[in-house]
Amino acid sequence: MENVMENKTIWQKIKWWFNFITSIIMNSIIVILVLIGFLFLAYYIDVTKNVNTGHWQPPLFGAYVIVSPSMEPTIHVQDAILIKRTDDLKIGDICTYYSTNPKYPGKMITHRIVGTNLNEKGEKVYVFKGDNNYSSDEMAVSLDQIYGKVIMKIPKIGYIQYFLSQAYGWIIAIVVPCVGIITFDIMKLIRNTTVKKRKRYDYEK
Secondary structure (H helix, E strand, O other), X not given: OHHHHHHHHHHHHHHHHHHHHHHHHHHHHHHHHHHHHHHHHHHHHHHHHHHHHOOOOOOOEEEEEOOOHHHOOOOOOOOEEEEEOOOOOOOOOEEEEEOOXXXXXXXXXXXXXXXXXXXXXXXXXXXXXXXXXXXXXXXXXEHHHEEEEEEEEEOXXXXXXXXXXXXXXXXXXXXXXXXXXXXXXXXXXXXXHHHHHHHHHHXXX
């Protein structure tokens, strides 16, 4: 009898830990999908507005995964950032901007504002620098190049994004937990059926 109770306790612990880990994985995936859906919705609204007004602006919100160590230790490689479009920029803000530098044409760069200046047209431009870089970025950045200011950092989310982008990632993250839950339910059903039969046998006996 003691062995039966001990085995039942071990089974309950295994089931609890499995359910706990599965819920964390599933909830994380749901949060990521909701965030992606929110960003797509914001992007769609902005694109529609730009088309209707004929004036293009960067999306109100955006999300990027950092692939360069230039902002370490503030932002690490594979960290994700959430940015918000704003004209209220000041020295010290971390922003993402569209590079027109011939060395990095068309790339999105996330660095910190370290100064301001005026260009030849008398317009205000911003000087950027990576926290991990020795010198400032070569070219000053105009306001219309800046996609937004960093308002949130999510550590190492890039690894999850890469993992889920692989076929085996979806299998492990979605299929395996689902199969595990179904397997546990089937085993529970079999166990309950066995217990009922045993009780019926003892009653008839």
